[in-house]
Amino acid sequence: MRRSDLHYELPKHLIAQEPLSERSASRLLVLDGATGSVQDRMFRDVPSLLRPEDLLVFNDTRVIRARLFGRKPSGGRVEVLVERVLSDRRALAMLRASKIPRSEFTILLDGGYSATVVAREDQRFLLEFAAGHSVSEVLEAIGHIPLPPYIERADQPADAMRYQTVYGCRPGAIAAPTAGLHFDEDVLRTLTELGIRQGFVTLHVGSGTFQPLRVDDLNDHPMHSEECEVDEHLVGQVRATRERGGRVVAVGTTVVRSLETAARDGDLQAYRGATDLFIRPGFSFRCVDALITNFHLPESTLLALVCALAGYHETMSAYRHAVDARYRFFSYGDAMFVTPKIRR
Numbered sequence: 060m061r062r063s064d065l066h067y068e069l070p071k072h073l074i075a076q077e078p079l080s081e082r083s084a085s086r087l088l089v090l091d092g093a094t095g096s097v098q099d100r101m102f103r104d105v106p107s108l109l110r111p112e113d114l115l116v117f118n119d120t121r122v123i124r125a126r127l128f129g130r131k132p133s134g135g136r137v138e139v140l141v142e143r144v145l146s147d148r149r150a151l152a153m154l155r156a157s158k159i160p161r162s163e164f165t166i167l168l169d170g171g172y173s174a175t176v177v178a179r180e181d182q183r184f185l186l187e188f189a190a191g192h193s194v195s196e197v198l199e200a201i202g203h204i205p206l207p208p209y210i211e212r213a214d215q216p217a218d219a220m221r222y223q224t225v226y227g228c229r230p231g232a233i234a235a236p237t238a239g240l241h242f243d244e245d246v247l248r249t250l251t252e253l254g255i256r257q258g259f260v261t262l263h264v265g266s267g268t269f270q271p272l273r274v275d276d277l278n279d280h281p282m283h284s285e286e287c288e289v290d291e292h293l294v295g296q297v298r299a300t301r302e303r304g305g306r307v308v309a310v311g312t313t314v315v316r317s318l319e320t321a322a323r324d325g326d327l328q329a330y331r332g333a334t335d336l337f338i339r340p341g342f343s344f345r346c347v348d349a350l351i352t353n354f355h356l357p358e359s360t361l362l363a364l365v366c367a368l369a370g371y372h373e374t375m376s377a378y379r380h381a382v383d384a385r386y387r388f389f390s391y392g393d394a395m396f397v398t399p400k401i402r403r
Contacts, residue, residue: 060340062272064371065358067378074209075391078221082243086386086393090377092369092400097377099384100396102241105351108396111254112305114296118236118313119259121227124202126214129168131156137166139174140205142183142233142265147193150174150186153266170201205233207269207390209356222390231263231286237353237390238311258296260317262287262334272358282337282360287313289321291329297346298327306348312361315347315368322346339363340371350397354381354388370400 079085087105089098109115127139138155145151154166154176165175172192178185188194204214204222214222224239225247250257267283274280297307297318309315319338321330322345337360350368355361366374377395386393 060277060363060371062275062277062358065272065362065366067357067375067382069357069382069388073382073385073388073392075387075389075393076210076212078217078240078391082221082225082241083246085241087396088377088381088384088386088393089396090369090373090398092373092398095370095373095376097380102394103246105241105246105396106249106253106255109250109253109255109308110305112300112303113308114256114258114300114305115250115308115310116258116260116293116314116318117224117226117239117242117310118262118264118317119224119226119228120232120236120261120263120313121230122204122223122232122235122264123230124198124204124219125233126203126205127168127197127201128203129166129173131160131166132164139166139168139186140233140266141186141194141198141202143263144194144231145185147195148188148190150188150194151180151183152186153182154184168197168201170197172197172201207234209389210391226259229261229263231261233266234264234268235390236262236264236311236313238351238394240353240390241394242310256296256300258293260287260289260293260314262313262317264313268361269356270360271356272360277337277339277363280337280360282335284333284335285313285316286332287317287320287334288331289317289327289329290331294321294327294329307346308349308351309347310351312350312352312355312364315350315364318346319344337363338367340367342367344368344399348399350395352395352397353390354378354386354392354395356389365395365397368399369397373400 085102320334
């Protein structure tokens with residue numbers, strides 16, 4: 060498959076810049092991969108698309124206030140994006156500035172805090188925060204919610220709540236698992252009342268999720284790596300779902316990557332570690348039976364994942380329908396419910 064195969068035309072005005080006033084008020088495009096048919100529904104219809112035998116799997120990561128602003132010793136502005144907290148005082152980060160010094164230097168952060176660049180690892184920098192203040196303390200005090208690059212505005216106080224899932228409880232992500240943003244307490248309560256079971260994985264979403272394909276041949280793409288965890292409890296839930304004839308429905312591509320990484324040897328097993336799994340057409344799914352997801356960027360690895368599940372032509376046709384029907388795209392946009400082209 061070529062990068063150009065994953066291109067589609069998207070008018071800029073369809074990229075959602077703000078969340079809706081109600082999480083579950085989003086629209087829902089239902090794509091049946093087996094037939095290629097699509098239905099225009101509302102996200103509140105999700106419970107009616109599930110069965111009591113099914114297991115809905117969420118990503119319980121939580122977005123941290125990872126964006127910091129400060130100045131170099133020369134006075135030039137610096138933007139810091141903390142990608143991973145390594146210890147109480149150390150973090151791995153990306154920096155944006157007009158010119159980044161080659162040698163060790165100190166960033167004077169807003170609020171009187173500071174951090175010293177002590178090493179460089181490819182495009183990322185190892186930061187050591189000044190004694191007396193932990194990384195977490197600094198992020199909580201002056202950090203900003205790291206909205207995606209296609210949301211062309213500064214973060215607002217409301218984003219601290221709306222760019223989080225209502226069930227996220229494990230801090231560590233710098234981007235939200237956006238399929239989960241549509242679930243509110245009412246929808247979750249309805250699912251519970253219908254007897255639809257729920258499980259959780261953890262994948263701390265990194266900036267690589269926004270990395271575009273830069274090679275023409277998808278086989279040559281170096282997939283980014285993220286940390287994930289699938290525990291024994293979820294393995295047992297999946298096993299029980301199979302025994303009762305239910306489906307494993309992933310809420311978001313991060314859940315798909317976590318589950319399929321943990322099932323890479325055939326059967327799902329508990330797993331904790333890195334995943335650089337690149338799912339594209341031709342991939343054999345071992346665990347996931349259906350997917351709830353947002354709309355993804357053209358020429359992206361996440362669009363390739365949806366094509367792998369629902370079929371290339373079926374997915375691209377559904378995206379063209381979504382554009383024509385004026386769905387809202389990307390993180391604060393609408394959602395899809397996708398079933399596979401080939402039944403497991």
